[in-house]
Amino acid sequence: MLSFTEENYLKALVQLTGFEVGSKEVGVNKLASKLNVKPATVTDMVKRLKEKSFVNYKKYGKISLTDSGEKLGMFVVRRHRLWETFLHDQLDFSWNEVHELAEDLEHIHSEKLINGLDKLLGYPSFDPHGDAIPNSKGEIFIPFRKTLSEVEVNESCRVVAVKDNSSDFLQYLDKLGLKINDTIKIIQLEEFDSLTTIKINDKQFVVSPKFTENIYVVCPTCGKAKNCTC
Amino acid sequence: MLSFTEENYLKALVQLTGFEVGSKEVGVNKLASKLNVKPATVTDMVKRLKEKSFVNYKKYGKISLTDSGEKLGMFVVRRHRLWETFLHDQLDFSWNEVHELAEDLEHIHSEKLINGLDKLLGYPSFDPHGDAIPNSKGEIFIPFRKTLSEVEVNESCRVVAVKDNSSDFLQYLDKLGLKINDTIKIIQLEEFDSLTTIKINDKQFVVSPKFTENIYVVCPTCGKAKNCTC
DNA sequence: TAATAAAGTTAGACTAATCTAACAATTTTT
DNA sequence: AAAAATTGTTAGATTAGTCTAACTTTATTA
Numbered sequence: 001m002l003s004f005t006e007e008n009y010l011k012a013l014v015q016l017t018g019f020e021v022g023s024k025e026v027g028v029n030k031l032a033s034k035l036n037v038k039p040a041t042v043t044d045m046v047k048r049l050k051e052k053s054f055v056n057y058k059k060y061g062k063i064s065l066t067d068s069g070e071k072l073g074m075f076v077v078r079r080h081r082l083w084e085t086f087l088h089d090q091l092d093f094s095w096n097e098v099h100e101l102a103e104d105l106e107h108i109h110s111e112k113l114i115n116g117l118d119k120l121l122g123y124p125s126f127d128p129h130g131d132a133i134p135n136s137k138g139e140i141f142i143p144f145r146k147t148l149s150e151v152e153v154n155e156s157c158r159v160v161a162v163k164d165n166s167s168d169f170l171q172y173l174d175k176l177g178l179k180i181n182d183t184i185k186i187i188q189l190e191e192f193d194s195l196t197t198i199k200i201n202d203k204q205f206v207v208s209p210k211f212t213e214n215i216y217v218v219c220p221t222c223g224k225a226k227n228c229t230c
Numbered sequence: 231m232l233s234f235t236e237e238n239y240l241k242a243l244v245q246l247t248g249f250e251v252g253s254k255e256v257g258v259n260k261l262a263s264k265l266n267v268k269p270a271t272v273t274d275m276v277k278r279l280k281e282k283s284f285v286n287y288k289k290y291g292k293i294s295l296t297d298s299g300e301k302l303g304m305f306v307v308r309r310h311r312l313w314e315t316f317l318h319d320q321l322d323f324s325w326n327e328v329h330e331l332a333e334d335l336e337h338i339h340s341e342k343l344i345n346g347l348d349k350l351l352g353y354p355s356f357d358p359h360g361d362a363i364p365n366s367k368g369e370i371f372i373p374f375r376k377t378l379s380e381v382e383v384n385e386s387c388r389v390v391a392v393k394d395n396s397s398d399f400l401q402y403l404d405k406l407g408l409k410i411n412d413t414i415k416i417i418q419l420e421e422f423d424s425l426t427t428i429k430i431n432d433k434q435f436v437v438s439p440k441f442t443e444n445i446y447v448v449c450p451t452c453g454k455a456k457n458c459t460c
Numbered sequence: 461t462a463a464t465a466a467a468g469t470t471a472g473a474c475t476a477a478t479c480t481a482a483c484a485a486t487t488t489t490t
Numbered sequence: 491a492a493a494a495a496t497t498g499t500t501a502g503a504t505t506a507g508t509c510t511a512a513c514t515t516t517a518t519t520a
Contacts, residue, residue, distance in 0.1 A: 005508095029467060040468085043470085044507080060469080060514090091343065093342070093346070097342075104339075108334050108338075112327075113331060116320075116323070117321065119321075235476080235477065267478070268479065269499085271477070273500085274478085290498060290499080
């Protein structure tokens, strides 16, 4: 059985090397800062994870997940996102309150529990932030999408997910009244200071690149991110 | 913040000294065997709990909970029993599957979560084994009841709770088809070997004292355990 | 390519929770 | 009340996960 800590390492590795991320490997420092521990700690722990065949690693080299490591990490992500969905859908938690609690709940080990939760929630495909939920085999299907920063002036798009799930950012979105599935129209793009004027539900806002780069969108008509002819 | 371990000690103390239990204090050995650790471990831990003012204790003396220790222990019991109820009512777990998982879930700290769960479940008063659930103030109300062994021959009674929550015992009850709220009639009492013949839903069984002492019942008509004139 | 910077490792220490084995206090029994 | 049994304590060791500080390796840059 894996400890909480080991699971957190595997989850962090999935997030740093899995999904649509560029590189399939990561360094000690980057992993350490993701986990809020010192590099020395990671070196130690990674040795232990290598013993158990969850990672590939050699001294002074990069770290990557083995197949079994990735699968276990994926299950942690599955549990995390299902609990977030439960808290949001069944207990009326707002999307900025769910992450912290799910950090604890994700470590409860019971396939029966998690599959029961999945069923109770109606086998959701996405969590409250629009992130895909891995299925019971540990597979994840991430739909194509682009960031708001890739949308042209005068174009409209539909919000499908939020990249930065920090409480601060989500509370800012709440203040703007932005929710998943809302439509955003790009009104104006200021080359000089990179600010963008957008319209959400007929209200106009000026936002920074920090905003446009952290909102995932698709075409509101066809649902595609690229090559849409609508 | 309390650690998992500290919470387990407080919960064990509540179970050994709280509720309708006779003595308000307990020895190191008894607590150790309840927690499946060695007495030496308890001696150490109890010193730490005393530092934090959760228990009263002095060398070679008995252990008892302070008010704050009892309150925290009671909250652990509340969380445990609400999770058991959730697993049973919402995820179709049988009553012999809920305990083990609730042992982990009870340590998730969030008043909002637990009160949300309480609401979702419709503020239940009893868990799947018929045990009372402490309210959000940490108060518990245990209704009067007696064990099946106190019921006279020819008398009928209604099952309200099960004392021994072990998986083995609960599975045995399943085999007999016994559920909370079922009616049991005492058919015959064998003085010689202490076996009792009972009728559950018109089926007859012979059971041992281990059975009759672990089933809590009340009068099926008035719901009282003592002085009923029905 | 040599100097500097960045990244990674090692050794030694710490904490919480546990253990075993030896010992000490208390309680029960004779 | 002395002996025996029970109960509880202490000291020292162990494990997981972390840290700091000093050191080593690899990468970058002048």
